Amino acid sequence: MTNKQWKTKSQLKKERQVKLTALIIFILISVCFFISLNTGHIRLSPQETLMTLFGQGTEQQSLILFDFRLPRMVIAILVGMGLAVSGAVLQGVVRNPLAEPGIIGINAGAGLAVMLFISFFATVSDAPVFAMPMIAFIGAGGVALLIYILSYKRHEGISPIRLVLTGIAIAAGIDALMIVLTLRLDPDNYQFLATWIAGSIWGSNWKFVLALLPWLLVFLPFIYSKSSVLNILTLGDETAIGLGAHMERERRILLILAVIVAAACVSVSGGIGFVGLIAPHLTRRLVGDKHEYIIPISAMVGGLLLLVADTLGRWMMQPSEIPAGIIVAVIGAPYFLYLLAKTKD
Amino acid sequence: MDALDVNNISVGYSNDLIIKDLSVSMPKHKITTIVGPNGCGKSTLLKTIVRVLQAKEGAVFLEGKAIHTLDTKEVAKRMAILPQTAQAPSGLTVFELVSYGRFPHRKRMGRLSKQDYEYIHWALDVTGLNDLRDQPANALSGGQRQRVWIAMALAQGTDILVLDEPTTYLDLAHQLDILLLLQRLNKEEGRTIIMVLHDLNHASRFSDYMIAMRDGAIVTEGAPNEVMTCDYLRRVFQIDAELISCPYSANPVCLSYQLCEHSVGCKVR
Numbered sequence: 001m002t003n004k005q006w007k008t009k010s011q012l013k014k015e016r017q018v019k020l021t022a023l024i025i026f027i028l029i030s031v032c033f034f035i036s037l038n039t040g041h042i043r044l045s046p047q048e049t050l051m052t053l054f055g056q057g058t059e060q061q062s063l064i065l066f067d068f069r070l071p072r073m074v075i076a077i078l079v080g081m082g083l084a085v086s087g088a089v090l091q092g093v094v095r096n097p098l099a100e101p102g103i104i105g106i107n108a109g110a111g112l113a114v115m116l117f118i119s120f121f122a123t124v125s126d127a128p129v130f131a132m133p134m135i136a137f138i139g140a141g142g143v144a145l146l147i148y149i150l151s152y153k154r155h156e157g158i159s160p161i162r163l164v165l166t167g168i169a170i171a172a173g174i175d176a177l178m179i180v181l182t183l184r185l186d187p188d189n190y191q192f193l194a195t196w197i198a199g200s201i202w203g204s205n206w207k208f209v210l211a212l213l214p215w216l217l218v219f220l221p222f223i224y225s226k227s228s229v230l231n232i233l234t235l236g237d238e239t240a241i242g243l244g245a246h247m248e249r250e251r252r253i254l255l256i257l258a259v260i261v262a263a264a265c266v267s268v269s270g271g272i273g274f275v276g277l278i279a280p281h282l283t284r285r286l287v288g289d290k291h292e293y294i295i296p297i298s299a300m301v302g303g304l305l306l307l308v309a310d311t312l313g314r315w316m317m318q319p320s321e322i323p324a325g326i327i328v329a330v331i332g333a334p335y336f337l338y339l340l341a342k343t344k345d
Numbered sequence: 346m347d348a349l350d351v352n353n354i355s356v357g358y359s360n361d362l363i364i365k366d367l368s369v370s371m372p373k374h375k376i377t378t379i380v381g382p383n384g385c386g387k388s389t390l391l392k393t394i395v396r397v398l399q400a401k402e403g404a405v406f407l408e409g410k411a412i413h414t415l416d417t418k419e420v421a422k423r424m425a426i427l428p429q430t431a432q433a434p435s436g437l438t439v440f441e442l443v444s445y446g447r448f449p450h451r452k453r454m455g456r457l458s459k460q461d462y463e464y465i466h467w468a469l470d471v472t473g474l475n476d477l478r479d480q481p482a483n484a485l486s487g488g489q490r491q492r493v494w495i496a497m498a499l500a501q502g503t504d505i506l507v508l509d510e511p512t513t514y515l516d517l518a519h520q521l522d523i524l525l526l527l528q529r530l531n532k533e534e535g536r537t538i539i540m541v542l543h544d545l546n547h548a549s550r551f552s553d554y555m556i557a558m559r560d561g562a563i564v565t566e567g568a569p570n571e572v573m574t575c576d577y578l579r580r581v582f583q584i585d586a587e588l589i590s591c592p593y594s595a596n597p598v599c600l601s602y603q604l605c606e607h608s609v610g611c612k613v614r
Contacts, residue, residue: 006457006459006462007462008440008478008479009479010438010440010478010479011440228445228448228451231445231448232445232448234434235431235432235433235434235445236428236430236431236432237397238392238395238397238426238428238431239426239428239431241395241396241397241417241426242395242397242421242424242425242426242427242428242498242507243421243425243445243446243448243449243501244417244418244419244420244421244422244448244449245417245448246417284436288436288437288438288441289434289435289436289437289441290436290437290441
C-alpha cells in the first residue's frame, strides 16, 4: 500500500532526494565515526581499530576504544540527534526559525541545577557523578515549566512570541544569578562547572548512554508520529484550528516532548547550544519544510554535527580538549549571522 | 435547516464586549456575506463561528449542534476556513500545502490514501492550479496564492466554506476571479459559502444573503436588494450612495457615494 500510482512525479523525485540525503549523511557519520575512533592522545592505526572492534586488540586498546572513545562518540551522536529534533519541534511550534532548546530554558535550568548541586560538596570529586544527569534533567524541566507558566495567559493560552520573550528573560536572569553564585565556588568546582556549561561531553561512560538512550527511543518516534500536526501548526493558529487541530493540547504536548528530549540530552552532555538551531535549518535547506522529512533528517544532521564537533575538539589541541559545545558555537555563530543577514521580511 | 445558527452570543472580555447578544442564521447552500465598517465586529463574528474565538455567552450551532460540544476534527470535516492572513512556510510546494487540507481525515501515522489523493487532485483542478502544483507556494503571485489556500480548504472536503476577506490585497481582475470561483462552487456543488467582504458591490453581486453589522450588532440582514438600500447604507456606513442596478446580477450596487455630512442626499437611479 504505497499509493505509488497516485503520487506526482515531483513527489517521487522528492522522496528519492530525501532518501539520497539520508544515505549521504549516514555515510558521512560512518566515516567520521571511524576517524573519531582513531582520534585521541593514543593513536590507533585503522587496522588496530578494526582488530580491536572485533575483539583482537590488546587490553589497553580495547580499554581505550570500548570504555573511553566509543561511549563518548555514541553520546555525541545521540545528544546531537536529540537536540536537533527538539530544536526542529520548537521551531515548528513557536513558528520562529530562530528557536532552539535554549530559549525554553533547558541550558540555563540544567546549568543552574548542576551548579547548586556541586556547591553542596567541597570538591567535585565528592559529588556523586551519576546523580548529575538526574539533577540537570530536573533543573532543565523545572525552568522550562516556569517559563511555560509565566507565558501562559487565561483565554489565550500560550502565544509563541510570549514564550520566546519569557524564555530569553528567564535565561538571562539565571545566567546573571549563576555568575553571582560562581563567586562562592572553589576553583576546582568552578572549573568543572565552566567546562560543563561550555558543553564538554563529560560523561563518557556507558552508564550515561543508558541514561539517555531510553528517552530517545521512546520520544523520538513519538515526535515523528506528530509530524502532520507540526506541519499544520506552522500554518498559523486560525488555519490549524480550521483543519481540526486541538491547538492548545497539541502545542503543550509538543513543547513537553521537546523539553524532555533536550533536557535528557543536556543532562549528559552539558550546555550545548546551537545544534538545535543549526541542524533543523540545514535540514530544511536539504529537504524542505515537511516535518515527515525534517524530523528524521535533522536527527541525522544533528548527530553528525556533534560527532564532528567532539572529534575536532579532541584533536585540535591535544592532549587537552576543547568542549564540543564551543566548537559548535564557533561554527554556529557565523552561520547564525549568515541566517540573520539572509532572512527576508 | 440552516448551515449555522448563532444564538445570543457575546464575544470579548467581560468589561469590553465586541459583540453583545447577537443572533443570526446563515442559510445552507447559499452565499452569505457579512459587511460593515472597520471595527464593527464582523471578523470577530466570523472567528467565533469557526471556533477560533469562544463566545462568552450563547452558542454557535453547526447544523443544529452546538459547535463547542463537537469534536474539533469532526467540525473540520464539515467546515473549512480561510483566514485573512494565511501564511505558508517557505519550503512547501503547492501540492504539499493543498495536501495539508486532508489533515482532519487522516489517521495519525497514515500516508495519504487514495481518497486523499482524489480530493487533492480535484481541488487543484477546480482552482486551476494543476500546472503550478510543483511550484513553491511562496513564489506565486497574490491571486495564485489565494487560490492555493482555497484549494487547501476544498481538499478538506467540507460542505461549508468560511472566508475572511478573501479578496483583500488582490487587484480587480483577481478579486473577481476568486469570487467567480466561489460562485461556481456554490452553484455547481451546492457548497455553503460564508464570507466577510469589504467591497459592497461584490457583496451585493455575489451574495444570496447579506448581513450588515455596526458596533457589534446586526443592523439588517436579507437578500442584497433588501440590505443595499439608501437607508441602511446610511445607518451602517454613514454614507449617502447613488444606487444602480448591477448589469450582471440585477442587485443594487453603488455607483458612487459621499459621506453623510457632506451629502446632498441619496439617490436611486
